[in-house]
Amino acid sequence: MELKIEEFQLEGGFELELPAMYPARQKFARTKIEAQAIPALMHTESQRKQLATKIKPGMKIAVGVGSRGITNLQAIVKATITELKALGAEPFIVPAMGSHGAGKAEGQAKILAGYGITEAEVGAPVRASMETVYLGKAFGDVEVYFDRLAYEEAEGIIVIARIKPHTDFKGEIESGIMKMLGIGLGKHKGASYLHKGGMGDFAELIPAVGRHIIEHTPFLFGVGIIENSFHETAHIEIVLKDQLPGREKELLAEAKRLMPKLLCKEIDVLIVDEIGKNISGSGMDSNIIGRSSCNQSLVFDAPPINKIVVLNLTKETKGNASGIGLADYTTVRTVESIDFAALYANSTTAVEINGAKLPVMLATDQKAIVTAIRTAGRRKINDVKVVRIKNTLELDQILISENLVNEAAGHAQMEVGETAVSWTFDENGNLIK
Structure with missing residues (x-):
């Protein structure tokens, strides 16, 4: 597309000595986790949260990864995949980004590839699809949709999410694990449906839909990430499903404290x-x-x-x-x-x-x-x-x-x-x- 803007009459004109x-x-505040420390940190988290009791050899695990520009995202995804494979699981990655990538599977896979999230780089295949399954209703009559591949072809589901204040609503739960479950893995159809009523009730809707998905899918845990004011990794934590939504509320409070x-x-x-x-x-x-x-x-x-x-x-x-x-x-x-x-x-x-x-x-x-x-x-x-x-x-x-x-x-x-x-x-x- 080529645009041409005709010059208009601007009082004072377009020439101006700009200010020095x-x-x-x-x-x-600057609490920082270096990239090279992430594999050991994830291993420690895996042991601390006793993942070996939840993940059995041969289990197919869907790993939801979103479209945000998260610092060290590739390193965090790779370390997560490494831990899952060490436990004998067979992980695969699914885009968890709602309607991003023009609402198309190839567009979402391309976004992940742009972050270095490919099988060659992180050790697990990327399986992108916009197909969903219907999981019933939550929060009254709100229909819930969920990624078909994750639901039908995985015995366990996890999501990797940055926890941070949302730009358009405020609540105890904003952007993070619960939102990625409902909107990210809801794909274009689910994200569209949840947004139909606007964001006026998102502070209650997002946790309600997240809880519904946890109850109706083999969700295991989320990897919660907090960044500091310098867009650096400040905290990484495995949050088990029985810790939600309580632990995410605490992590959001910390993310707000660290925000620039x-x-x-x-x-x-x-x-x-x-x-x-x-x-x-x-x-x-x-x-x-x-x-x-x-x-x-x-x-x-x-x-x-x-x-x-x-x-x-x-x-x-x-x-x-x-x-x-x-x-x-x-x-x-x-x-x-x-x-x-x-x-x-x-x-x-x-x-x-x-x-x-x-x-x-x-x-x-x-x-x-x-x-x-x-x-x-x-x-x-x-x-x-x-x-x-x-x-x-x-x-x-x-x-x-x-x-x-x-x-x-x-x-x-x-x-x-x-x-x-x-x-x-x-x-x-x-x-x-």
Whole structure:
């Protein structure tokens, strides 16, 4: 798709001396598990949770793996597979990602391959299918669907899931093991059905559906992952089915404690270099930017942000621009890179489509940034407070405009560099990273 945007009349014009930007380091708690420590950790967890009493030689085990960009995902999956095979099991991997990958089996297998989740890399075949079985009703009259391969061809089921705050609802259980059971392994059909009523009751619906699936399938355990504020592995734990949902509630509380944030009091223009499904289910995390694509009444611990500019999609998102609608401005280049089939399959499954709507499009990064600054709600351009981030997962190193330096320097969790960083655009007016 090729778009052409005619230049419009912008008060003040598209030429503007952009504010000096200074590197700032945001300091957060840093508990970290190194990749090389994961195999031994998983072995210890396997013994601690006495998996040998639950997994018998020859058992076929379906391992659900999702589409999120989890640090060390390949290492965690491989270590899990290794432990299962050491116990004599015959594991196979099933995508647990609802409607992602344009709602197609080949698309979901491709996403996993992009994370290095292949038989050659982790030691178990990937079996992708969108076929489901009907498991009855939960939470009153809510129909529950589940991955057919996992249900019919496995004697045990596990899921590997990052536990974190959800972007569009709040509860004791949000994103994690229970959600992956109901929505991830519900495939396109199950995810679509659970979203039909919107997310207003998800805080109760997700645990109820998860419990129903645990009771009606050979589910064994989940591998719960928590990441720190630096998008690093902070905690890995095997959570047995009889520990759910209680233990997941505790792990979610810890994930919230470790979550990063933007520490500035207020931001007039936030420039986001990239968004994607590997970054967040909503492309850029609502908990960070304070905007939800489907629930405007949620309260987030985030600074007020007047205008958001999105400059790119991540390579890993494969054109799924979910969350682009949370931005105010973007570029023609970004829109041209969107796979609308993937975006629309994802957003219509979730029922709420605001995240798929397109922001105001500008021809270049430079024009998008200038337009955002000129419309940021300040009478004086020099008063506009600008912050630039890579994405909403990596917030330890950010750039702040000169008028935020004093505030940042006085913050106990921030350090500011002494040398400004230049705005560098290529011949097409796009920022050079």
